[in-house]
Every structure is written in C-alpha cells, then in structure tokens.
Amino acid sequence: MDKFKKITSIITPLDIENVDTDQIIPARFLKAVSRDGFGENLFRDWRYDSNENLNKDFILNTFPNHSKILLAGRNFGCGSSREHAAWAIYDYGFRVVISSFFADIFKNNALNNGLLVFELNEKIIHKIFKKISLEPKLEFNIDLITQKFYSGDGSVEETFEINDYNKTCLLNGFDNIDYLLSMKDKILKFENETGR
Amino acid sequence: MSKTLFDKVWDEHIVDSIPNGPSILYIDKHLIHEVTSPQAFDGVVSRNINVMRPDRTIATADHNVPTKNQHLPIKEELSRKQVEKLTQNCNKHNIKLYGLGHKYQGIVHVIGPELGLTLPGMTIVCGDSHTSTHGAFGSIAFGIGTSEVEMVLSTQCLLQNKPKTMKIEIDGKLNKGVYSKDIILYIISKISASGGTGYFVEYSGSAIESLSMESRMTICNMSIEMGARGGMIAPDEITFEYIKGKEFAPKGDDLNNKINYWNSLRSDKDAKYDKIIKFKAEDIEPMITYGTNPGMGIKIDEKIPDFTLNSSKNSFQKSLDYMGINSGEKLKNKKIDYVFIGSCTNSRIEDLRAAAKIIQGKNKSSHVNAWVIPGSKSVEKIAVKEGLDKIFIKAGFDFRQPGCSACLAMNEDKIPKDKYCLSTSNRNFEGRQGPGSRTFLASPVTAALSAINGYVSDVRDYI
Numbered sequence A: 001m002d003k004f005k006k007i008t009s010i011i012t013p014l015d016i017e018n019v020d021t022d023q024i025i026p027a028r029f030l031k032a033v034s035r036d037g038f039g040e041n042l043f044r045d046w047r048y049d050s051n052e053n054l055n056k057d058f059i060l061n062t063f064p065n066h067s068k069i070l071l072a073g074r075n076f077g078c079g080s081s082r083e084h085a086a087w088a089i090y091d092y093g094f095r096v097v098i099s100s101f102f103a104d105i106f107k108n109n110a111l112n113n114g115l116l117v118f119e120l121n122e123k124i125i126h127k128i129f130k131k132i133s134l135e136p137k138l139e140f141n142i143d144l145i146t147q148k149f150y151s152g153d154g155s156v157e158e159t160f161e162i163n164d165y166n167k168t169c170l171l172n173g174f175d176n177i178d179y180l181l182s183m184k185d186k187i188l189k190f191e192n193e194t195g196r
Numbered sequence B: 001m002s003k004t005l006f007d008k009v010w011d012e013h014i015v016d017s018i019p020n021g022p023s024i025l026y027i028d029k030h031l032i033h034e035v036t037s038p039q040a041f042d043g044v045v046s047r048n049i050n051v052m053r054p055d056r057t058i059a060t061a062d063h064n065v066p067t068k069n070q071h072l073p074i075k076e077e078l079s080r081k082q083v084e085k086l087t088q089n090c091n092k093h094n095i096k097l098y099g100l101g102h103k104y105q106g107i108v109h110v111i112g113p114e115l116g117l118t119l120p121g122m123t124i125v126c127g128d129s130h131t132s133t134h135g136a137f138g139s140i141a142f143g144i145g146t147s148e149v150e151m152v153l154s155t156q157c158l159l160q161n162k163p164k165t166m167k168i169e170i171d172g173k174l175n176k177g178v179y180s181k182d183i184i185l186y187i188i189s190k191i192s193a194s195g196g197t198g199y200f201v202e203y204s205g206s207a208i209e210s211l212s213m214e215s216r217m218t219i220c221n222m223s224i225e226m227g228a229r230g231g232m233i234a235p236d237e238i239t240f241e242y243i244k245g246k247e248f249a250p251k252g253d254d255l256n257n258k259i260n261y262w263n264s265l266r267s268d269k270d271a272k273y274d275k276i277i278k279f280k281a282e283d284i285e286p287m288i289t290y291g292t293n294p295g296m297g298i299k300i301d302e303k304i305p306d307f308t309l310n311s312s313k314n315s316f317q318k319s320l321d322y323m324g325i326n327s328g329e330k331l332k333n334k335k336i337d338y339v340f341i342g343s344c345t346n347s348r349i350e351d352l353r354a355a356a357k358i359i360q361g362k363n364k365s366s367h368v369n370a371w372v373i374p375g376s377k378s379v380e381k382i383a384v385k386e387g388l389d390k391i392f393i394k395a396g397f398d399f400r401q402p403g404c405s406a407c408l409a410m411n412e413d414k415i416p417k418d419k420y421c422l423s424t425s426n427r428n429f430e431g432r433q434g435p436g437s438r439t440f441l442a443s444p445v446t447a448a449l450s451a452i453n454g455y456v457s458d459v460r461d462y463i
C-alpha cells in the first residue's frame, strides 16, 4: 500500500445518494483476476450510454479528471462487497472520498487499499456542493496528520474523524495482513485454548 | 453482565483487541467463490505463506457460471479463466472445492446451510455481502472484501470494529399470502436502504420464531439491503431439527453436546441494544419494490409514492425515470417481460415448492420469459425427485442449472435494456440484472403467479 500524503486538489462533485457498488463498477467487469485497470470502467454505465457513446452530462465526463477528491451524497458504496469498487476509484486517480456516511463494507475496503474515506455532516456537504458549483476550480487540502480538511480560500475548515489504527496504517502504508501475521502466536494460542 | 446474542458469539471469537482500534476476530468458516478470491490468493502467494486453515475454507463456483450445459467447458473466456483459476488455487492450497459438476455445487449461501457447514454460534465470512444469510442459525456472518479474504486465508482472522446492535421485533400472526420475502421488504421499506448502517441486527418476536429455517434465511439474507452488516436469529428447536442429518453437521452425542451449548445462544432478558424497532405482523402485506434500491418498496396494491425515506427529490426522480414509472401509478396489473425465480434469497426447495404449487396445471403468459434457477445441485435434485421440474417445464418455464444467474447477470442470463423483470433476488439497482434492466423485487409466489398472468399480481386475489 502507498503511504498517504497530504493532498491538494479540486473536488469532483457527485451529488447522488445511495450510490451502490454496482454503479461504481458493474458486475460484468469483475472477471479480471488481477487488481489493475478497473479505473477505466469506473461508473461505466453512467459515463457511457448503451451504444457506448460518452454521456456528456455525467460529471466524470464534464470535469477535468485530475481531481483527487470525490464528494458524494449519503450512503455511498452500498450494496455488494466487491472490493473492485475501491480499486476502481483508486485506479481512476481519486485518493479521498467524502460523504455524510458510507456503507460499512465499502469503508473497510477503501481503507484497506489506501483510499481515505471520511464523513462530514450533511449540511457541510451541501454547503460544499453549492460552493464548488459556483467555483469549480477551488482547491481543497486534506491533511491526515492533523485530520483537517480545508479550502484554499479559507472559507471551509473542518476536522474529520478516523480511528488511530487506520490513520497509522494509511500514513505509513502499513497493511492489516502484516499486522495480523505479526500476531500469529496469539492466534495459534487462541486456537489451542478453544479447541479450534 | 447481560449480553445480546451478538455479544455472546462475538466475545467467544475475540483473540485480542487494539486499544482505540479494531479487534482481532477469529473466523470459524470461510466460504470462497471465483469472483472475489483470485487477487487474495495471489496476495498469499506473493507473501510466501500458506493458507492457514484450508480445513476451515470451502469453495464453490457460482457467480459467473452458465446455467445451461454445465457439463461443457464455459464458453465465455473470462468466466472460464476465473473458474479455472479458482480450481488451480484450491488444488494448490488444499481447499475443498464444489465446482461445476460436483454434486454439492451451488450458490455459496445456499450450500453452506444445506450441507451442515453453517452452524449456530459460528463466525462465518465470505467475499459476498449476502453472507448475512447464515445468521439465520444464530451465527455472526457477514460479507467481506478481497483484502479481507486475503486476511482470513493468511491468518484465519479479521480486524473488525465492533458494530452497534439493533433488535427488530415482529410479534403477531402473519396474514395470508405473506411470505418471509414480504417481511424483509416491508422492514427495509420502513427503515430505508441505509437504516441499518453501522448495526448488526437481531430479528426476534413470535412472527420470526414461527418461520422455517429457509424463510429465516431469506430474512437474514437481505439484512445487508438496509445497510446492516448482518442479521441473526437465535437458534431454537426449528434450527436443531434442520441441522440434524445434514451431511457435515455433528451427529450423535457430539450433536447433543452442541445443542446444549446452542441453547445458551439467545439474548439475555435485560440485554441492551443500541436500537430497538418493533413491527406488528398484522401490518405486513405482500410487497413489491418499484425503484432502484430495496428500500423503495410498497404494498402490492399501493400507489407509488412521491418520495421515499433518506432520498432527495432528485435521486428519487432519477430512480423513477430509470424504471419508466411515475408517482401515483400502481404496479399491480403492470405488464412484465421476465420472471426470475432464483438467487441466494429465494432459490431453496421451499421457494421452488411454493412457486410450483401456484403454477401447477397452468401455463405462463406468452409474452413472459420465465426462468427458475435452483440454488444448488442438491435443491435441483430434490426438485427433480418431487417432479417440480416437470411442473415448471410444462407451464413453459425454463428450469435451469444452479448458479447466481440473473441476480447479478455476470453470466449470459441478462435482462435486456428497458425490460421489466419480476425477480425473487435481492437487488433492484440500476443495471443489476443487465445494462438498462428494470427490476421489481417480490416473493417467489408473487413471481410465479405474475408469470402466469403476464402482469404484476396479488396472490391474495387467488388464495
């Protein structure tokens, strides 16, 4: 996993609620046996119509694609457990997703892949949606160390929550499996003691 | 201290806890399939380690397998490769695989219970969100992502934050024509597709206790559709009866000892939940969804509303536009093009029996394509033994071979663009059953009857 660094970027606004993982990456693209290349099919059925023509109204097509921050409506990532959704978002170039809340499995999947996800109050999210609809070029900063999210013009400044364990993992590029493997003795002892 | 059922099972499986962070949860049973496992196996190999407990891991091929001619090589190249990769990985790591052609093959959440692999008090995970199905036995069962599959393969453990607990209590007697699918669609319509996020649910009350194991599985299966991580039901006599005699279930004295323990798996009287919601069984009627998330459900003869819980006007309208329907319309009597009876929600023998009973002696409507996909080889075998296959085929239904099929349309079973499908599966998301497909979710009985009539039908008009 890459180390999470401080981010400065414009925001891609996706003002839709209940975005499910079938929309993030449709099932027909899950046949790959590696982790790469899913970004190409991120939001595939919203980006292209059924004749494979670019849907000019969809935000990813109207917006410069170098944004690292995706701002989404509530309950983002609901539905299937497919981690391909997190891979696709990361592969496309996003490093952060912000919503008023996330589906549980998606949240774990994202954090396990170095994709920072955090929640902000719905009112604040609406305020930001509004602000960037007027000033789409406004840049925002995310500093994981201080847990701060703030706009370049100083008009937005928020602190976000993340638990210490996940924060340490993201900052250092640590991976849960390394941690669990380091606990192997304890796991074996547990198996022994409980007759497993 | 008094504990909930969830607390009891959770506490039994904690190896260690990180202060201010997640706990290490030991996993008793790990189910895997072809779609979410290949990258996890690659991870294990690149770390130069072995699968820690192959004996606690069971594999099947279900998500992208064809439902016709399963004895032939899979035509679609990428699907074939994925299934081959699963076979190679299982051989290499010594994992039991119920692949295509095996007598135990089937949808992962159908085979676990029917083979006696799923037992009360266990922790069970799988790289599929409907793992919540197994909670019907009083186990903690939930879906995980591929990195987590890799964690379990490597260490038989997961790092998990403890979820909050919610009790959903349904007391009373169920109305005629109401099946477990209607109960869960009703609950989700009341609390929304995100009302359970952050929670693990326990279903209780006399209406739940009256249900068969297969009906309980349908309810727990769809816990994820309200955002809950999982759902569980305390094991009882109905559970123990179901388990008895299952292929891999404990037998004899071993079983009796286990039952003694399983009897302790119920919430203490004064156990605390973070949230309690109560419903009356009498309020529940046959249900159907109209929108593009499972929270968008109504009673079958109700009108489509002009808003839904937890959805803005824009998102709600976007959903109706996709479905090609309007507020104020009724779905009852709406013409449908496809009927899909299948998926881990409703493809068990009880579902097939209920559907066949409605269909017997009738013919499907000529404009409807109707598919019945049994959940497993074992279900298929019983259906054939009981002659259900003949009933379906005679009525003009396509009776196919086991797999996930049109539930997620990864194989060739796809609903075409703009066509309406009345489906017994669990998700009505945009494009879920094929690009542009439009899904109404309902019970197998509603689906069967609607296939005969050619339009959305209310079972109460016929019983």
Ligand code: SF4
Binding pocket: B062, B063, B107, B108, B109, B128, B130, B343, B344, B345, B403, B404, B407, B408, B425, B426
């Ligand atoms: S039937 Fe559908 S929901 Fe169930 S495991 Fe298969 S794809 Fe998932």
